[in-house]
Amino acid sequence: MIEGILLCSNPQCQSEYPIIDGIPLIIIDLRAYVSQNILPVLGRQDLTDTMESLLGDCFGPGSAFDSQRQHLSTYAFDHYGDLDPEQTIHPPIEPGSIARLLEQGLRSLPRKDHGPVIDIGCALGRTSFELAQQNDDIVLGVDLNFNMLKVAASTLRTGHITYPKRRVGISFDRKTFQLPFRNMPNLDFWVCDATALPFTDELFVLATSLNVLDCVNSPYDHLKEFARVLTPGSSGIIATPYDWSANATPVGSWLGGHSQRSPHKGDSDAVLRSLLAGGNHPKALSELAVISEHEIPWNLRLHDRSHMKYLVQMLIVQKHAGI
Numbered sequence: 001m002i003e004g005i006l007l008c009s010n011p012q013c014q015s016e017y018p019i020i021d022g023i024p025l026i027i028i029d030l031r032a033y034v035s036q037n038i039l040p041v042l043g044r045q046d047l048t049d050t051m052e053s054l055l056g057d058c059f060g061p062g063s064a065f066d067s068q069r070q071h072l073s074t075y076a077f078d079h080y081g082d083l084d085p086e087q088t089i090h091p092p093i094e095p096g097s098i099a100r101l102l103e104q105g106l107r108s109l110p111r112k113d114h115g116p117v118i119d120i121g122c123a124l125g126r127t128s129f130e131l132a133q134q135n136d137d138i139v140l141g142v143d144l145n146f147n148m149l150k151v152a153a154s155t156l157r158t159g160h161i162t163y164p165k166r167r168v169g170i171s172f173d174r175k176t177f178q179l180p181f182r183n184m185p186n187l188d189f190w191v192c193d194a195t196a197l198p199f200t201d202e203l204f205v206l207a208t209s210l211n212v213l214d215c216v217n218s219p220y221d222h223l224k225e226f227a228r229v230l231t232p233g234s235s236g237i238i239a240t241p242y243d244w245s246a247n248a249t250p251v252g253s254w255l256g257g258h259s260q261r262s263p264h265k266g267d268s269d270a271v272l273r274s275l276l277a278g279g280n281h282p283k284a285l286s287e288l289a290v291i292s293e294h295e296i297p298w299n300l301r302l303h304d305r306s307h308m309k310y311l312v313q314m315l316i317v318q319k320h321a322g323i
């Protein structure tokens with residue numbers, strides 16, 4: 001379904017949730033979300049690259065249009081650049097780092113269960129495609145960024161990706177190429193909030209949160225939701241570079257990264273561990289145990305002559321099997 005309205009059948013509720021460009025928006029405060037996302041929701045994908053370039057020059061650097069294109073450029077390069085037939089073999093930065101991170105995470109899982117999977121903060125969806133290839137049950141990629149999900153959903157429908165790849169300044173080259181992912185009726189992309197997931201408890205046999213913890217408004221609420229939606233005994237992959245920014249997360253909600261006078265000395269990994277099973281935090285999520293920890297490189301490209309290299313901490317966690 002490309003467009004429609006989901007209506008809650010509960011007579012007490014009767015809430016409406018739109019499906020736009022094939023993407024259901026299942027968000028608590030839909031009015032606020034839509035009014036803050038006018039550009040991505042109404043943005044068009046039918047303009048030629050010449051017209052897009054002229055408009056980009058008019059909107060200028062730092063505009064909402066510019067930052068939207070920069071995001072697409074950066075994440076599409078890492079998500080799909082390794083599958084681009086025109087990609088040079090030894091670029092200054094290797095694309096595909098998120099796919100390699102996921103691969104290592106999946107190899108480290110203590111067990112593999114059959115059932116629905118959720119990829120939280122999937123952005124342009126590469127990891128959701130990989131998960132759907134390995135799983136014949138439902139795989140759901142969720143994110144708050146409608147613009148990125150639009151590209152993910154269109155890639156799912158058409159089998160090819162189109163994205164603006166930044167060369168320099170506000171000059172972008174439009175890239176289009178086929179992807180090897182075919183016929184994935186088990187995969188879908190939804191707008192959902194990682195801190196208030198619209199699912200019943202204990203639904204998913206695997207959850208991933210890859211480089212999302214330091215991007216959400218409340219990392220603690222995200223962890224709580226992550227634990228809540230997992231079935232007892234099932235596993236999750238949490239990866240984060242702890243790249244805290246007050247634009248995404250109020251400082252008081254960061255896990256570490258401040259208050260270095262405290263017993264944790266501001267170490268983010270120590271604070272995260274204290275919030276999981278065996279940790280001494282008063283609000284620790286005792287149902288989520290750490291199985292293993294890994295340090296993994298993650299690369300993001302800004303333009304032809306600039307890129308960022310992160311060292312991400314990846315935790316393999318398992319939810320308590322219950323009694």
Ligand SMILES: C[S@@+](CC[C@H](N)C(=O)[O-])C[C@H]1O[C@@H](n2cnc3c(N)ncnc32)[C@H](O)[C@@H]1O
Pocket residue numbers: 075098120121122123124142143144145148192193194195209210211212215216217
């Ligand atoms: C750093 S990106 C990582 C994307 C992808 N997982 C990867 O590693 O390439 C963080 C993603 O989290 C998404 N995000 C931020 N806050 C969110 C929230 N509250 N709910 C769902 N997604 C969120 C952003 O839109 C973005 O796509």
